[in-house]
Amino acid sequence: MKRRQLLASSAAALGLAATAGTRAALAQSPMKVGFIYVGAVGDFGWNYAHDQARAAAQEHFGSAIETTFVESVPEGPDAERVMTQMALSGAQMIFATSFGYGPALNATAARFPDVAFEHATGYIQEHPNVSLYNARFHEGRAVIGTIAGRMTQTNKIGYIAAFPIAEVLMGINAAYLHAKKVNPDAEMRVVWAFTWGDPALEAAAAEALIDQGCDIIMQHTDSTAPLLVAQDRGALAFGQASDMSSFAPEAHLTAIIDNWAPYYIQRIQAKLDGTWTAGNVWPGLAEGEVLIAPYNDRVPAEVQAEADAMIAAISSGEYNPFTGPLNKQDGSVWLEEGQVADDGMLWGMDFYLEGIEGDIPS
Amino acid sequence: MDLSSLNIVVLLASLMVAATPILMAAIGELVVEKAGVLNLGVEGMMITGAVSGFAIAVSTGNPLIGMVAAVIAGAALALIFAILTQGLMANQVASGLSLTLFGLGLSALVGQGFVGVVPPRTPKLDFGPLSDIPVLGQIFFRHDMLVYVSLLMVLAVWYFLTRTRAGRILRAVGENHHSAHALGYRVKRVRVLAILFGGGCAGLGGAYLSLVRVPQWTEGMTAGAGWIALAIVVFASWRPGRALLGAYLFGGIMVLQLNLQAAGFSIPVEYLSMSPYLVTILVLVIMSSNRARITLAAPGSLGQSFHAAG
Known part of the structure; x- marks a missing residue:
């Protein structure tokens, strides 16, 4: 009792x-x-x-x-x-x-x-x-695409992609589009790994791309293996999700960093205050949720300036990475002159933009 | 976009590298199965070797010591399997599977302090003028040491199994453990030694991944290579030469599909990526059927526990 x-x-x-x-x-x-x-x-x-x-x-x-x-x-x-x-x-x-x-x-x-x-x-x-x-990673891809377009010597850029879903295609298309903008001769070779992380396979994919003449490797898979291969073979590459420069100090040009901390702090604060309500947000460079890591010294000053200008333009909202006129791979019109892709259009992306060769596996 | 963009020499050279870890694990498992033991723990032993080799190489600064450590670690894990199946007569399939789960977990634990560390590099062998021979030089004389070690292992295992008395005893134990026992051979001792050898080989294969191929430690980095090695043993119908062929075929499929993609060919990637695993499943299913095993010339006592009767 x-x-x-x-x-x-x-x-x-x-x-x-x-x-x-x-x-x-x-x-x-x-x-x-x-x-x-x-x-x-x-x-x-x-x-x-x-x-x-x-x-x-x-x-x-x-x-x-x-x-x-x-x-x-x-x-x-x-x-x-x-x-x-x-x-x-x-x-x-x-x-x-x-x-x-x-x-x-x-x-x-x-x-x-x-x-x-x-x-x-x-x-x-x-x-x-x-x-x-979520985060607008494709905004970061537009920035590194610009750098890749400026820095490729062979005009072939390799891209290791995980799965054919909208988010990955946004990345490929954004990177290609902006490489092409600064370098009309730039080509993109895409290798589908069908995994988010298998270091041995990613390494083999990077090697295959370099063997095929690519001198810059981008990746949408999670391990550092492609960077290490690029470093060994004298190619260039970008880090994924975090600054990976310590793994390949020479090959690592910059990285797209996922910075979730501001969002987590803001949401936890709201819950502590009792003001939390459900939302649905998709911030990017502007909000600092997507960051570009410090540039390697190998990136020429004018290219750094160009990349910084693009970051500024996207952050201020004055430029959208997907602005028309843009055609799909088959030549059909996706965006009219001056038209900007809205979020729904982005999430429906299941195609390559015009100029990328190859088929998307189903 | 034409086939000429695929350099067959480069392809062959890179498939040898891609196939080396599975070849090492497969040749070890082949000896184990020839002795009549089915150890499904290859994946677990590989990843344990990968993490131990990496850890020791980083701490000592010497990749060779790391590789020796990987062999020892793989064999140590195999020893657990040997104690369970040979000493305590546990079911081999269940013990092997649990060995894989244990190895994956253990390696994740051991590897926590080694994530993001860059290991000391393994030097490539210098063949001097040999590596400058057109075609042949590029395919055969520009690799790291372990590629040659794996080839030597195949040769040594072939010689051991077919040309030495000890090898024949091992095969006798695998074909019919009761007869071998009646002839006075120590079935369990032979099997324990074979299991340890298999563990060591798998460990070395894992270390090749973490120290040479990638080189980096990531949790679960073997990503199913151990299972493919198991399938290759059956695919090879327990012959070392065919195991080499099988491993290079699997490695070849991977390298070829990546190169075809990189060259801009439209190929059904999803099926090609799946194919090694589909074949593995098929082979494991076949292994579980008795009749299929006989037609494939599997060792007669494969997977059976031996209990000395009288």
Whole structure:
């Protein structure tokens, strides 16, 4: 009986504390925030970038929050199990950082309406506690495409692509378009790896591209292997998701950095303040969510200036990387003169732009 | 866009490199299976070798010491399998599978401190004027040492299995362990030694990936190479020469499809990327059927536990 009384009174105390203001209660116990990643945090690519942002948020909020993460969670039922476990152990906010977590995340969100769910690169939003966010990586691709177009000697640029989905095609098309703009002779050779990360295969792909005469390699896969091959073979390359210059100091021209920290801090702050509501955002260079790493000294000053000008133009909104007139590979019109691609058109991208050779595998 | 843009010499040279890790693992597993043991833990032993070789090479600054360490680590993991299956009579399929899972997890743990580290480079062998011979020089004399080691391994295993007394004892143990036992051969000792050899080879194959091929440590970096090695053993119907052919064929498919893509050909990439794994599944299915095994000339006692009766 005594124990039950104790429980009852502490529950009442908790209730009082809650009415007194959530702020006070939170000050005593940190808000738990969970993160789940599809791969290892040590990939120096996608998952690494998310974990860096988690660490930045933890440092920003100090003892006000407690972050946990689970890495290498496969997309599918496992993800639901992990998210449920997080919610049950008191997480009030869960960031799920892979495209394929969508169904599992929405299913979990339905069962925990008080938990805020944030889904990176997702598109399923069935509940009021599900928020979506993404980054305009293709803006970064436009910048490195410009650099590649200026710096290629053989006029052949190699591109290692993961899977034929809209996001990857946006990258290929943006890079090609802007290389072509500064160098009308530039060609692009695309190799589909059908994996997000298999270092041996990515290395072989980079070698095949260099054997075929490409002297600049771009990648939309996660490992540093292509950079190392480029370094060995005297070719040039770009880092992916984080600054990879330490791996290949000579070959690494710059990198597109995924900078999720500002978004994570802003959303966690909103949840702490009680002002969190579901959203669907797609920031890019302007918001600082996509960053361009410091340039290698090998990039000539005028090319650096040109790249910086493009970053400025995209950030200010004065230039959109996909501005008409643009034709599809088959010659049909995609964008009229002066027309700008809206987000829906971008997500529907399932084609190469005019000038890229080869077929997109289905 | 024409076939002439594909340089056959470059293709052959790069397929040898691409095939080396699976060739090493396959030749080791071939000996294991010839002794009548089916170890499905190749993937786990490879990745353990990859991480141990990388870690030791980075700490000592010497890639050769790293490779020796990879052999030892692969063999050490194989020893667990040997204790389970030969000592405790555990099921070989289940033990092998758990070895793979264990190896993947263990390597991730060990490798945590080595992510993003650049290892010391393995020097290429210098053949002097030989490497300048047109065509042949480029294909055969411009590789790193381990490519030649893998070829020597094939030759040595072939010689051992067909030309030496010890090799014949090993095959006898694999074909019919009861008869071999009755003749006075120590079935378990032979098998344990074969398992350790297989582990060492797989470990070296893994280290080739992490120290030479990529060179970098990434979790799960073997990405199924161990399973392909298993399939190659069956594909080769347990013959070392054919294992070499099989490994180069698999390596060749990968290199060729990437080169075709890079040259701008329209090829059904998704099927070609899938093909090594489809063949692997098919082969593993065939292995599980008794009749198919006989027609493929599989070792008679393959996968069976040996219990000395009387």
